[in-house]
Structure formats: structure tokens, C-alpha cells
């Protein structure tokens with residue numbers, strides 16, 4: 744069981760591409776953002792190639808594959824198109840996520856318990872090429888146990904409900920849900936990551952949960968980068984999570 748205070752920062756660059764796609768320009772380039780993030784201390788780069796291509800494009804993923812110094816965490820829906828693309832790029836990490844067409848962002852976790860055979864087949868197929876496969880799920884024992892059963896070595900707990908909680912009571916409840924999920928995942932022998940909706944004012948409590956391997960953070964970093972630059976945005980976040988993890 745991992746219980747060290749070491750915690751990694753995966754920088755999600757999707758929303759650099761969102762700005763580019765809004766105008767169909769060549770800038771800002773998420774590849775440049777990835778390289779800046781690495782220089783500023785990112786431990787890995789996360790990209791979500793959505794089926795509707797609203798932000799990251801194939802071109803971005805193919806270039807990143809050649810230039811990243813760290814490692815790629817490739818987020819994808821469980822579709823044949825994405826499975827075939829993943830086999831082409833062979834990322835170090837793959838995170839299987841749910842997708843619905845009209846959602847503003849990833850609204851909930853993957854229902855692993857409700858489709859074990861399908862997810863098991865995907866995990867097996869993607870693991871064969873050496874990728875570490877994680878499942879983006881809610882902090883729910885039923886989903887965590889199912890993730891273990893289908894053979895995934897890792898999970899990423901969706902922290903969106905914690906991030907969206909409004910009252911102190913709700914925040915405390917959602918934080919406990921995440922902390923309990925981390926403990927349950929570790930007890931199952933899983934690598935436990937977390938992310939979604941984390942920002943400079945809510946990240947410390949999550950980073951302080953013992954045993955989390957990596958936090959994946961994107962939207963807030965890109966937003967802060969508008970004011971301080973991408974490298975500073977990443978290094979500020981990294982400093983916050985490292986300090987919180989040591990506390």
C-alpha cells in the first residue's frame with residue numbers, strides 16, 4: 744500500500760486548446776504549454792481527446808508523443824475509434840473516462856460496475872501494449888471494487904462534487920467521500936489518483952489526503968496562466984500541493 748507523502752502533478756492542457764479552437768487559429772499551442780509545464784515541474788501531461796474534438800486534436804497528441812520529456816496521460820472514452828488511436832500512440836498512461844455529447848465537462852465517473860465485461864476487455868487490450876490503465880470513477884466503494892475486479896491497476900477519483908460543494912458542511916462531506924475512496928482504493932491495492940475542478944483555493948485539502956499518487960489539474964491552471972504565465976501557474980500549484988502533502 745502506498746502511503747508516502749510524495750504526490751505528483753499531472754498538468755491537463757486541454758483548455759489551452761479550447762482557446763485555440765474558439766478561433767481556429769494556430770495559437771495558443773498546447774504543445775508549447777506542455778513543454779513549459781514540464782520545465783516548471785509538471786510530473787506528467789494529461790490530454791483528453793474528446794470524441795467531439797472540442798479542444799485537443801489528434802495533431803496535438805501525435806506531436807506530444809514525440810516531444811514530452813515526462814509522460815503522457817491520455818484520457819479517452821471507451822470507443823473503438825479511441826482504442827485504435829491509443830494503440831497507435833501507446834501512451835504511458837491511459838485514463839478511461841465517460842463522455843456524453845452535450846456535457847459542459849466530465850460530469851461523473853465511469854460506471855465500471857454497470858459494464859464490467861466491456862471495461863475489462865478495454866483494460867486488457869490497452870494494458871497489452873504496456874500502458875498503465877486507470878479508470879476515472881466517483882469515490883464510491885462499488886465502483887472502486889469493480890475497478891479492481893476488471894484488472895485496472897489504477898483509478899482516478901473524480902473530485903468534481905467536492906469542487907462544486909457550496910456550504911462548509913457539503914465541502915466536508917465531499918472531502919470525506921474522497922478521503923474514504925482513497926483509503927478504500929489503497930486497501931484494494933490500487934494506485935489512486937484524483938482530479939477535476941481542483942484550483943488554487945481548494946487543492947490543499949485534497950493534496951493532504953495521504954496516499955494519493957497524482958493530482959490531475961487543468962482548467963484552473965490555464966485560467967491562472969492568463970495572468971502569471973504558464974510556468975508560474977504550474978510552479979505555484981506544484982508548491983501548494985507539495986506543501987499540503989507534507990503537512
Ligand SMILES: CC(=O)[C@@H](O)[C@H](O)COP(=O)(O)O
Nearest residue numbers: 757791818840847848849939
Ligand atoms: C476527464 C477529465 O476530468 C478532464 O479531461 C476534463 O474533463 C477536461 O476538461 P473537459 O471536461 O472540459 O473536456
Ligand SMILES: NCC(=O)COP(=O)(O)O
Nearest residue numbers: 755938939940959961962
Ligand atoms: N482528470 C481531471 C483533469 O485532467 C483535469 O480536470 P480540470 O482541472 O480541467 O477540471
